[in-house]
Amino acid sequence: MQEGQHQDEPAKGNETPATARFKALPDAENPYRLSGLQLTPLKKWAAGIPAVKAALADLFEQGIPFRGALALFKMNQFDGFDCSSCAWPDPDDDRSPLGEYCENGAKALAEEATTKKITAEFFRNHSVYDLARLSDFEIGRLGRLTEPVYLPEGGTHYQPISWDDAFKKIAGHLNALASPDEAAFYTSGRTSNEASFVYQLFVREYGTNNMPDCSNMCHETSGAALRPTIGIGKGTVTLEDFYDTDVIVIIGQNPGTNAPRMLSALEKGKKNGAKIIAINPLPEAGLMGFRNPQEISGILGSGGKLADLYLPVKINGDMALLKAIELLLLDFEKSAPGQVLDHAFIQEKTIGYEAFTRQFENYTLAALAEAAGLTQEAIFEAAQMLAFKKRIIFCWGMGITQQPNGVDMIREMLNILLLKGSIGKPGAGVCPVRGHSNVQGNRTMLINEKPTDLQLDRLEEVFGFTAPRKHGYDVVRAIKAMQEEKLKVLFCMGGNFLSATPDTTYTAAAIRKLNLTAFVSTKLNRGHLIHGRESIILPTLSRSDRDVVNGEVQIVSTENSMGVVQSSKGMLTPVSDQLINETRIACRLAMATLQGKTVVDWQRYADSYDAVRDDIEKCIPGFENYNTRVRQKGGFYLPNAARDGDFITAEFGNRAPFTLTGLPETTLAHDEYMMATTRTHDQFNTTIYGLDDRYRGIKNERRVIFMNEKDLEKAGLKEGDKVDLFNYDDGVERIAPLFVVVPYPVPEKNTVTYFPETNVLVSVNNVVKESNMPASKHVKIKIRRHTPEIYQRINAL
Template sequence: MDHKRKERIEPYTLPAGGLDSLKSSTITLLKEKVPGSRFKTLLSQNQPDGFDCPGCAWPDREHTSTFEFCENGVKAVAAEATAKRAGAELFARHTVAALLEQSDYELEQHGRLTEPLAYDHASDRYLPISWDDAFERIARHLKALPDPNQAAFYVSGRTSNETAFLFQLFVRLYGTNNFPDCSNLCHESSSRALPQTVGVGKATVVLEDFEHADTIMVFGQNPATNHPRMLNELRAAAKRGATIVSINPLKEKGLDRFASPQHPLDLLGGGTEISSLFIRPTLGGDFALIKGVAKRVLELDDEAVAVGGERVLDLAFLDQHCSGFDAFAADLRQESWQQLIAASGVAFQDIERLARTYVRGKAVIATWGMGLTQHRDSVAAIQMLSNLLMMRGNIGRLGAGLCPVRGHSNVQGDRTMGIEDKPTPAFLDRLAQVYDFEPPREHGLDAVDTIHAMRDGRVKVFVGLGGNFAMATPDTPRTFEALRNCALTVQISTKLNRSHLIHGADALILPTLGRTEIDLQKTGPQGVTVEDSMCMVHLSYGINPPASKQLLSETDITARMAHAVLGDGKVDWLSYVGDYSRIRDEIAKSIAGFEDFNARVAKPGGFHLTPASRERRWLTPSGKAQFIVNALARDTPISRARAQHGDELMVLMTARSNDQYNTTIYALDDRYRGVYGQRRVLLIHRDDIARLGFAAGDKVDIFTVWHDGAERRADGFRLVEYDIPRGCLGAYFPETNPLIPLDSVAEVSNTPTSKSIPVLLRRAAVS
């Protein structure tokens, strides 16, 4: 029904959450035809004896309420618990070519995969294959490669710690570090920036800190859509008087007002005001803004010294715990205000307000999402944010710290388990000691480099453990070309997506259990563990019967694949399938911080993997928190494109809609932004519409401006007047991923610059 609704633009005037959130959740459950007996699944979501929500990585309260789920979580659970099925009968009705004509939303609606399938060239269909034959085919391809580095192994953040550990061990015993993963596409900038400043690439806060913070700065996030349970923490903080600042080009609905569905008075009233200050940088202006705030904090300290007042800087913290402050301060002093203001797109008065708000805070938390991580200067911006918090000692004490908010439920745990294309020598040394082999030491390929390697013929086998690689990645036509250039593509999935249809010469679809389903093995139902955004590790047990008797767990698939390729020489792979606690014993031997894993995780709520930086222990070369100097870039792809095209040049950011989880499209609405029944829309300031000679509602084609001369375009987008900074545009992914050049990446992290793409608009060739 949804895709047939009348397209309309209708500004949303209510708070985020509220009765509309309950209504949307109910509609989703009914649309997916979730059996009534499975509605109770929601009562086990994010509970100590239940399953961890696959929808996001926001942590759980130690003392949970009955209702620990949100609209986003309901949609994720409904997608798994759906009564719809996609097995061999689907491909009997449709060729792959025919399915490729369907939208990503339509592909999602086919439901759960039910049996292993292999691509048949003669019929252009996927046909059933036995599990044994599927694993034999994988083994044949991998063994035939002259070099293990000609294979790449992608991992999605929905994968459990147990599966991720076995998977990385299998791949390293096979002989490569080619681990492209979803973190490469989202929070890799955080993972590369923070170890250089505070020694660990993880949050320095826990959920309790939000109860003690008096100031919370939210950078580049849309919690109402991406992690709605975060809004309950922000609501509680706002109600007790904490100052919340939203730093984002878009004034997102959930950071304005929020009506918690768990609080009846919120539903009856107008909800709770969340942010008291909105700062709106231009796209790509985050680094300049944060540096401007740091510069102003330093000036305020100078002013205090001049009049003999209380110092703004935390001198004791700087002296005892930090290195490099003098060079950092000298760089701030010489930086031009004019250039900082121009690059940030933020007036000096607003930078001043943000700086004074920060300085008034006694316990400050800085959180951020992909609005901060997907720019050319993302690593520098996150390091500058670390610098800013260190200036006043806001790391390693109650109510204060750094908080990257991850998206996928276990993307952080995957990295902890070793899903890393650039593993540390210490990690590899430990594997070598425990398993008596020499792991590959050469750095492997990340997601972007894997696409290059597949296009060039250097990678011939691609194995995807979850996710939708074809649609999550940049430069879509070139990614498609890369996947089609493979000898074998393997997709381990719960539901049909476009990555199954963009395949290699040989291709397999291996269906797996979802997080909500009972994983019954020889010793009984198995639990798996995940690590949330704040380093809590806890168990998750599914409660629903599997969608098909032919489904295998991701752990089982990994073990059988490893057994088929490597045999039982170093590891008895199949012995781990019957009892996952045996895998956790292996993790305890191999990974620091997981000693006595089984006993610790058995405690309700699990345990905290406390980062050294939270305890003010600094795992940096200097042994201290490190101030890092980064210059404001003058010569950038955007500045060069603007020099060529002047005011015609616009900068585009991609974003998720409210009815979307990563590349999964649940429905065609984005109610918080007032968009209904459609996705090919372009959010644009009304002054830019007029300046460029268009009218609201016009259709335009979008073209990337890039140095290689290749045409990158996305056609037929409807202009929607929106409150967004002038010169900036917003649109949904994956529809606009074709516009992101494969070599437009963040420095150091190699993350695609999905939030700052230089583009031109032309009137649509087809209306």
């Protein structure tokens, strides 16, 4: 048995023909081994002193208690740098002098501020195959990348390469393609506005719109739902609206883990009289209670209760719940005319009200409650909380956007707000809670595979080249194009493409067909180990690193979830003098590739990010006087007509339409379950900080499946049993082996697992209608007792 190998895991050498291929190809997934699960009591509140301890522990573990602490005091401050974790907004004025960050923000800082280094010597001593045997957690702990490296075709080890040679090699591949559309350019949400703008400018001058990005996997659904209905694909509320509202509905989102600083805003809203309705299959600690570590009550007391009502809706039962609430609101209006619905708003600002109301002749509360998996009494209570209030905010996350009917569900939430007149006024509106720190800014900077003609016209006017008009590949379409060998080159500006995407085995096979993969990264990840015939890794500065160009410390800018553009200036000494900011990487790639054919002064951009912002101002509305305003305290808000009550849509003029949607029809066989993927509290996207999920009572393990106790009894399973998971979408057998059963208060026939470990079960064809996002929260699976023979079946696949 090899070191670190689980007793059930097959040795991956050349023992048999079935396993011999593992020596040639690194693993596409985390190793199939268990770490030693320990269960602890479920938490009923989030944050508090444990969060402070966990945040500081990571700094000590990385060996940077002083370097890290100094950086934390600058993170999210007016004169500091923007957190590279979530996109929750900073307060416009009142920022805590103790630290404007959360536990996960501190963990993200510790990851990038570490002084551990991956050097050329490290790569000489570790093959790609050997590195793939490590877990994602172990890979992430190796340290920062320090110099460009190259993996030749047939090579087993990455080797050093100069920056000039790296750009020359990438440019050679790009210029050898039969068409620019044979290349795709991925973007991560950590990329700054400046880097995103020059990156998309290069890609379009090169000649393609193949720009898949992380929006295609998180909130593309939100944009697809909102843009045609209210005229903008973003939220309509500000942070101040949370402080002065009547009701906050949180649906399909876990703020305690995914956006912990949101808890402070919820607490403030509660103190000012707001009620909170939490809707989620899992009873998350961050929805139940909050102990603010910056207040005495959060340190010594029991903290504060958050959710006034928790509705444990079953997976994809949200639509039935929303329709049931609407049914009750219409009934309440009949009993109290003019007191429940805002008829003046409906008349002046909307269209389609009569058709919308007629549909409820076909619904009953009893049937809708059953479809939602809730009691009629609980839904009645929720409707009552909304009935006589006008200032209502709906918040949602990927629990909604990654459902097959996610676009419809967001529009159904909007239907409720339109009935109430609760959008486009203070304390009311929609709030898609974004994940990565600048994912919204990327899209504003035209990182979009489907740009509008107006956007492309403006680029042509400013720069003078002919921009491609054909829509490009999103993430799912890019994966299929790789598999069909329509794509030859994949360039990734940040991120971990493999681990973030669905159908891991299929995606890995597709990536391996590419001629070249190139990655811009701060740290090593599994995506670098599943590569094309040739591969290059380009190390870059992190958000917290000081970026000096021509003797001047540069600033970059980002856009948060509520449309505020603000500056970010790193302050840490970089771990290597070979690191280059993403903006300069994009510029040098453009110069190497386009050479004499370009009409853009790329060197001007590389020399000064002010020059980039000057031209962003010319191309994108809302960025007037960019360089001055971004340096103002707190930055500036981008225009948001819907926030002001103007719904400017292409089809409906200045009116927002009521949307007619249907109930989903999901049937499960007697031995099938519905699975949703989620992240742990020790994780941000695909970055694994640790092996604990403190709030859910999981310690030292990730390969777990949460199941209802009644389902366990029916299946003859018990806590701690080992099982294998299967999906059969499209007639294809997909297997995720070796998971530990954990009883949990989830709805019957529903299960929850962690990603990326179960992304292998998500078919590339299981997507959200209209947005084409992976529907990772709606996966049919079968569960069987674990057998060692399962690995032979996996090898056969």
